Amino acid sequence: MGVRARIETALTEALKPERLEVIDESHLHAGHAGARPEGETHFRVRIVSGAFSGLSRVDRHRRVNQLLAGELSGPVHALAIDARSPEEPGRP
Template identity: 80%
Template sequence: MSVRDRIEQTLAEALAPERLEIVDESHLHAGHAGARPEGETHFRVRVVSAAFSGMSRIDRHRRVNALLASELAGPIHALAIDARAPEEPGRP
C-alpha cells in the first residue's frame, strides 16, 4: 500500500470526513532534505470532519499528527494540514 493510501485509510477510518484530499507534493521538494527519488515524502492534507467541531486549529493538527504518527516517524518528511469542521467558513 502506498503512503498516500495509508494516509487516506487512516484518516477516513478515524475521522469519517465529509471531504478528504491528499496531495503528494514530493516532486516540489526534489533535492531538498528528506526527499527521496521515489517520492511520497511531502504531503498536503485537506480534511473536513465533524470530529473537529469545537477544536482549536492546534488541536486539529495534533489529532491528525497523532493519527499519522507511524508515517511521520518513517516515510513522511513533511505534512501540511488544513483541517476544518463542516461549519467553519473557508472550508477547503
C-alpha cells in the same frame, strides 16, 4: 499499499471526513532535505470532519499528527494540514 493510501485510510477510518484530499507534493521538494527519489515524502492534507467541531486549530493538527504518527516517523518528511469542521467558513 502506498504512503498516500495509508494516510487516506487512517484519516477516513478515524475521522469519517466529509471531504478529504491527500496531495503528494514530493515532486516540489526534489533535492531538498528528506526528499527521496521515489517520492511520497511531502504531503498536503485538506480535510473537513465533524470530529474537528469545537477543537482549536492546534488541537486539530495534533489529532491528525497522532493518527499519522507511524508515517511521520518513517517515510513522511513533511505534512501540511488544513483541517476544518463542516460549519467553518472557508472550508477546503
